[in-house]
Amino acid sequence: MTEHSLWRFSRALHRAINERQSEDLAALLDDNVDWAVYGPIDMFPFHGARRGKAAVLEVCRQVADNIRVHRFERESMMLGVDSGASIMRYSLTALGSNRPISLRLAQFAQFSGGNLTSIRVVIDTFDLVEQALGRPIHLPKIA
Amino acid sequence: MTEHSLWRFSRALHRAINERQSEDLAALLDDNVDWAVYGPIDMFPFHGARRGKAAVLEVCRQVADNIRVHRFERESMMLGVDSGASIMRYSLTALGSNRPISLRLAQFAQFSGGNLTSIRVVIDTFDLVEQALGRPIHLPKIA
Numbered sequence: 001m002t003e004h005s006l007w008r009f010s011r012a013l014h015r016a017i018n019e020r021q022s023e024d025l026a027a028l029l030d031d032n033v034d035w036a037v038y039g040p041i042d043m044f045p046f047h048g049a050r051r052g053k054a055a056v057l058e059v060c061r062q063v064a065d066n067i068r069v070h071r072f073e074r075e076s077m078m079l080g081v082d083s084g085a086s087i088m089r090y091s092l093t094a095l096g097s098n099r100p101i102s103l104r105l106a107q108f109a110q111f112s113g114g115n116l117t118s119i120r121v122v123i124d125t126f127d128l129v130e131q132a133l134g135r136p137i138h139l140p141k142i143a
Numbered sequence: 144m145t146e147h148s149l150w151r152f153s154r155a156l157h158r159a160i161n162e163r164q165s166e167d168l169a170a171l172l173d174d175n176v177d178w179a180v181y182g183p184i185d186m187f188p189f190h191g192a193r194r195g196k197a198a199v200l201e202v203c204r205q206v207a208d209n210i211r212v213h214r215f216e217r218e219s220m221m222l223g224v225d226s227g228a229s230i231m232r233y234s235l236t237a238l239g240s241n242r243p244i245s246l247r248l249a250q251f252a253q254f255s256g257g258n259l260t261s262i263r264v265v266i267d268t269f270d271l272v273e274q275a276l277g278r279p280i281h282l283p284k285i286a
Contacts (some may be wrong), residue, residue, distance in 0.1 A: 066285070124182065127268065133282075134181070137280060141188065142186055
């Protein structure tokens with residue numbers, strides 16, 4: 001039984017971010033990989049859409065410049081033959097401010113021949129923004 | 144071939160929200176259902192965690208008081224035997240302000256015997272908050 005592509009990809013991604021070693025990640029990205037991390041790109045230029053291996057490796061370098069991953073936990077998980085989705089809880093440090101950040105996100109990944117062809121990431125971005133700012137944003141109650 | 148539990152649940156949920164008819168939804172909720180919608184509960188009191196059928200029906204009534212669903216599209220999807228996960232794009236109206244809201248979320252649902260036992264929803268909450276406020280929140284660039 002071979003390891004699921006999601007585990008290899010996850011390990012390679014975290015190695016690229018925390019150790020700045022992106023060879024494993026490069027080997028697991030489809031040349032035409034379709035990448036989207038939904039979030040406020042004005043604040044986080046490494047959010048947004050990227051297309052192709054070179055663009056994804058570059059955005060992962062930008063992520064590595066800005067955060068360090070300390071821990072992550074998968075809160076929900078689904079695996080298909082060539083796909084995997086999970087809700088994850090990350091403990092990070094924002095390197096510029098040295099602020100600890102606790103982040104919840106959902107990711108949906110598609111693989112072909114073991115390589116990542118598509119990934120979509122939805123983040124609880126308001127919580128992220130408040131932590132990155134280091135202060136709460138006042139909100140009116142709408143309901 | 145029977146219909147997947149996720150489709151029945153989705154139909155019942157939208158009926159409860161848009162038509163305020165919650166009988167179908169009530170019949171599909173496990174008595175001890177575990178429900179979590181991650182988001183800023185100060186602004187949206189119907190976000191947060193709920194436990195049990197009565198609490199979930201009540202929070203769905205609060206959602207129905209506050210939004211109307213116009214359209215939704217599943218952008219990514221995974222189905223298991225007793226589970227389903229998707230990234231969805233919703234077009235809503237916020238009833239209080241009459242503002243149109245376009246919302247992206249990821250949901251992970253677990254079923255047992257056709258009934259919902261657990262659901263987790265991650266929302267692109269910053270985008271939601273800005274639309275609900277009707278104005279952008281200025282953000283510094285952190286990277």
